[in-house]
Amino acid sequence: AFASFSLPLIAAQKAADFTANLPESMRQAGKPFSNYGQPSPYEKDIIRWIAANQDMPGNGVSWSPLHELQGTITPNGLHYERHHNGVPDIDPATHQLLIDGLVEQPLSFSIETLKRYPQTSRICFIECGGNSNSGWRNIPIQSSAGYAHGLVSNAEWTGVPLSYLLQEAGIKPEAKWVIAEAADGASLNISIPIEKLLDDAILALYQNGERLRPENGYPLRLVLPGWEGIVNVKWLRQLRLTDTPVMSRDETAQYTDLMPDGSARQFSFIMDAKSLITSPSLGMHLSDNPGIYQVTGLAWSGRGKITRVEVSDDSGESWLDAELQEPILDKAFTRFNLPWQWQGQYAVLQSRATDDSGYVQPSREALVANRGTDGFFHYNAIVSWEVTEEGDINHVYPF
Amino acid sequence: AFASFSLPLIAAQKAADFTANLPESMRQAGKPFSNYGQPSPYEKDIIRWIAANQDMPGNGVSWSPLHELQGTITPNGLHYERHHNGVPDIDPATHQLLIDGLVEQPLSFSIETLKRYPQTSRICFIECGGNSNSGWRNIPIQSSAGYAHGLVSNAEWTGVPLSYLLQEAGIKPEAKWVIAEAADGASLNISIPIEKLLDDAILALYQNGERLRPENGYPLRLVLPGWEGIVNVKWLRQLRLTDTPVMSRDETAQYTDLMPDGSARQFSFIMDAKSLITSPSLGMHLSDNPGIYQVTGLAWSGRGKITRVEVSDDSGESWLDAELQEPILDKAFTRFNLPWQWQGQYAVLQSRATDDSGYVQPSREALVANRGTDGFFHYNAIVSWEVTEEGDINHVYPF
């Protein structure tokens, strides 16, 4: 390397020998800084799974890969998506929010104006009313945990408590509902009871610290903690106060739950308690037999805090309490953990969540007995992962 | 539009008229789903600000734009960076962690192996020991809040409690220090007291739910809640237990704090309590006079929880308690909020944090009296934003 310089050959060679054993990464400069970071190229398969209509590519869903994630926050790039006609391109400089209808004074707000109001944050989940709907099928779907149940994500949402703006407009006593309308290619409209909006609704501007992502409502999203995704209206442009709901397509034709008697439950806003073992889960393999595996997963409830998650390895014959990771937040993902000693036996792993309203996540048997198999929405039954004696994991209905 | 069909012209025209007034986004399909989402193009200026060595582009920092963020989570793309020789490219399939030195049995672990251990999460800040070091200068720097103080970020880190692995290797009684070494182009090495590693150290695999970002240590990072960034070793390859510290360059030449008497404080690990008003802050303009502005900012302490943040608008003559946003977590960002009525007067806005150890963030005067102006590291004095009568905001030293 350095021609005009000579010293004992042994030492020089020795050095060359061992440095060749160092990883490349230690023998060269790394990549420079970046203005906005991206995931590692080695994790390029950790993605949202897209299922969209073939003729209408903006209509469908993309699932969060919950089986590949840890902790409780869903990073913005992997927050689930549900769009009715794609992700609109909305210039925040021209976007307006109109609050009108049964108010003393119709008011409009620019995004810059909204930033002047007091803001609040809360970490909470948003779950599509149609999440896990493959569970209604007669045959258990063989998709990864996230790609069957990942129409739910958990983020820190920050924005203006909507109550301030409603009070500013002045709520007329007749106002019972508010029709929210989006500025997307579906002009999505939906009716929301005004008391929820006065309770804990946030006009979200930020998602996990930064401005909303386009697919999550940029520049403005209504966040209704614990309520189904459809009413967490993205790309919000209008809130019209009314005495009755509008009976829009997405509160009649869709997002209503058909019952066995042919009637349908309407305005089923609250997402009931649910849990899911994310690991070990379908598609993973238990390599050691016997071996200890860390059973981990997520639990959440639209009614409040998770108070308990039980885990079973024998189809629900017996249950053991999992550890709940702190902090346990209201209407937010709660991670549970429980080590599991596998002896090579056939096993069925299940988790069961309880929330602070006392609600207990039902078995699939109980859910189907109560609601039939054509409800399509609000599937929150216990999920069962079968572990074969070979250590392979499948989705089963144990009953 | 439909040639063979004719109906009253008036109605058709009417419809055309109003639909032309609808935003484009409502009159066309939006963009399709994405496997991994990106920020809105309208927010392309919300970036980390890079300052690197001209001849060594991987040596330097990039600041989180704290003045543009809200809530408490720093999204992964905007987590601050400090690299000593760039971001290494490390294949997780071949990466190993070696634990050796004063142990009963040297052990190595692959990344896949580490995923088999119990994991835990915690939301905590990581702050570079050199954050805010422009504060030591005689002249107050005129950079945005984040671009002067944004070598700190807050994320949910998930991974294996290091104590499990140390116990597995078996700690010899003589072991007092652990030398952590990175697999980057600087082979960064640094000594850490073993009791911290046994206390709350996490071998982080995940950051805000997803696998670590390359610039934040992929595939493996040591997270030491509340301790300065340099010991939160990224790209971790080795932990060697020893009886003494190594006296490496980054614990002697750097990350030691020169005192006025010429001596230097060494092993100054804990980041003391600090706070920062992120809005209104330098570069922003108060448009309404008089007007109400929401003073908001972040507070954090390496010793524990933030118990109080006071705000002053008169250079610290008088203080008022700001509201602390829940949940208030140990060694994590805590957002504070306080509405402020500006009457057009000259004002100096300041925030002052107190933590649950009783530590109170010092004034710059007190900090400099205690530590001089050549300490370079651990600058945590109160930050002062001057509001002119025109509503412009500058950085000032009020004393």
Added chain:
Amino acid sequence: IPTTYAQPLYQPLGQKADTLSSKPEWNLTIFPDGRGLPQGAGDAAQGKKIFTQHCVACHGFDAIGASAMPLVGEVGSLTSEYPEKTVNSYWPYATTLFDYIRRSMPPSSPYSLSSNEIYALCAYILSQDGIIESGVELNEVTLPQVTMPNRDGFSVIHQQ
């Protein structure tokens, strides 16, 4: 200082929007009682032509479904083993059809159809299952008068 701080305290910054609020582009929502419906008219024969041009590609000939769901048929199927929720079998209000088609369909160009065209499409869809007679003209007066088969099929479970 205590006099200048309070919680919560903020400036009311909303712009008076009476004019905005009265504009048609901010009055898109149509109610079951007909509020919000624009002037116009159309019948099933007209609707069939429009449907063929703009809708068949996705909803199929005769609107019985293709890449998009069927819109007609299956009336009375809701208690069967394979219930099918079409417009005609499931939707409680006909006004919703106008509201939804105008704002959402066809997906590539919402709001591109005239009011007449949309009334005609509603007439075409509803007449397929005899909910209206095939010759009936639908307009802003008659559309809200249509009684859908599943009008009483919904039970509100949200407790106010």
Added chain:
Amino acid sequence: IPTTYAQPLYQPLGQKADTLSSKPEWNLTIFPDGRGLPQGAGDAAQGKKIFTQHCVACHGFDAIGASAMPLVGEVGSLTSEYPEKTVNSYWPYATTLFDYIRRSMPPSSPYSLSSNEIYALCAYILSQDGIIESGVELNEVTLPQVTMPNRDGFSVIHQQ
């Protein structure tokens, strides 16, 4: 089930790594007492040549700083108004210099210098301020014996 669950419970999955642990590439760290130093030797004259070829571009002629910081000079400046923390004015141990150069410098190719070259660079830098005589050969025995001017300048503030 209670017998198969416990908290915390995990499999010890570490691989025995005695061989790995003894390999030079896993023994990079050099201690103040000389532990970890490889065989080799070099003097200031040799070091100056190497420095000129590999280091001057960033650290400047005579190592007094350019785009990268000065490495020499300013001994005794630590109590002055403008203290300068160079290797010679600030660093407590000479062994750190070998350790750091080997692992980090030059930045484009760490570990590219031989042990002899690194001893020579240490000798060059230290001799600039007379910390060692200019003719002295540094090697794995003599380098740890060098007493740095600021050897006692540090106070440990972490309480164990």
